[in-house]
Amino acid sequence: MRPDGRPEIGGAAGTGTARRAVFTPVDTRARVDTVVRRIGDAIELGLLADGEQLPGETELAGQLGVSTVTLREALMALRQQGLVTTRRGRGGGSFVTLPDSPPEERLRARLADWSTEELRDLGDHWAAVSGAAALLAARRTQPGDLRPLVRTAEEFATAEDPATRSRLYGRFHVELAAAAQSARLTREEIALQTDLGALLCLVLDAPDCLRSVSDRHHAVISAVQDEADERARTLAETCVQESVGRLIALRLATPGRAPEPRSEEDTHGQEHRARGPRGGHG
Numbered sequence: 001m002r003p004d005g006r007p008e009i010g011g012a013a014g015t016g017t018a019r020r021a022v023f024t025p026v027d028t029r030a031r032v033d034t035v036v037r038r039i040g041d042a043i044e045l046g047l048l049a050d051g052e053q054l055p056g057e058t059e060l061a062g063q064l065g066v067s068t069v070t071l072r073e074a075l076m077a078l079r080q081q082g083l084v085t086t087r088r089g090r091g092g093g094s095f096v097t098l099p100d101s102p103p104e105e106r107l108r109a110r111l112a113d114w115s116t117e118e119l120r121d122l123g124d125h126w127a128a129v130s131g132a133a134a135l136l137a138a139r140r141t142q143p144g145d146l147r148p149l150v151r152t153a154e155e156f157a158t159a160e161d162p163a164t165r166s167r168l169y170g171r172f173h174v175e176l177a178a179a180a181q182s183a184r185l186t187r188e189e190i191a192l193q194t195d196l197g198a199l200l201c202l203v204l205d206a207p208d209c210l211r212s213v214s215d216r217h218h219a220v221i222s223a224v225q226d227e228a229d230e231r232a233r234t235l236a237e238t239c240v241q242e243s244v245g246r247l248i249a250l251r252l253a254t255p256g257r258a259p260e261p262r263s264e265e266d267t268h269g270q271e272h273r274a275r276g277p278r279g280g281h282g
Contacts, residue, residue, distance in 0.1 A: 025065030035074035123244030134236035136180035138229035
């Protein structure tokens with residue numbers, strides 16, 4: 001509970017690194033769109049609860065590293081998407097509001113704005129990051145460093161809804177990078193959740209997928225514990241590649257308009273973080 005009586009950001013809806021990452025400074029490009037995506041993803045993943053009050057504009061802008069003008073534009077876009085409601089007067093502010101349309105419908109609309117080439121390229125980038133993190137974790141981890149990773153893998157195996165699973169999936173890879181003792185890889189893993197984390201809700205429901213992911217998570221942990229660095233890297237890469245492959249298969253079955261061309265920088269994992277919505281919630 002905050003000193004002013006308001007709940008801590010994220011409330012009981014989400015904990016850990018993934019939730020804290022919601023309110024870290026955003027990328028320097030396309031900041032309005034990035035704020036919209038950051039907060040929208042947090043709502044769809046359950047990191048921000050329905051009815052939860054966001055910080056005041058000055059405080060929130062400071063946490064995200066943007067101007068109040070940028071923040072107000074982002075809040076306006078979120079209101080238009082039905083994800084935020086603003087109340088005036090005493091006790092007012094901006095509050096999380098889940099729209100009437102099902103989350104799956106919004107996520108499918110967002111998936112339709114990706115081309116299969118973009119998904120494949122981003123999946124390659126994510127696999128490379130997670131593979132490097134697993135390799136370094138196997139070389140550097142100390143006894144006790146893997147406790148958060150083990151706990152997250154166990155929670156994933158027993159999670160009952162896709163939103164929770166996708167959050168735990170992302171948290172696993174973030175904690176794997178943390179076990180590698182690499183701040184840069186950890187930040188990169190957090191940034192990747194902004195692009196693909198919410199979309200994983202669409203594929204983390206099939207029993208065969210859940211078993212495969214859970215088995216790979218535990219296999220990665222075993223390889224890291226055994227200091228089998230190359231095996232750990234291969235397993236982490238395969239885990240990501242299989243999950244993104246399921247997203248690509250779903251995208252092929254989802255009608256969508258032709259994507260706009262993007263720069264070469266975007267295809268190498270930099271400009272994509274600032275990419276905002278094109279069409280539905282983005």
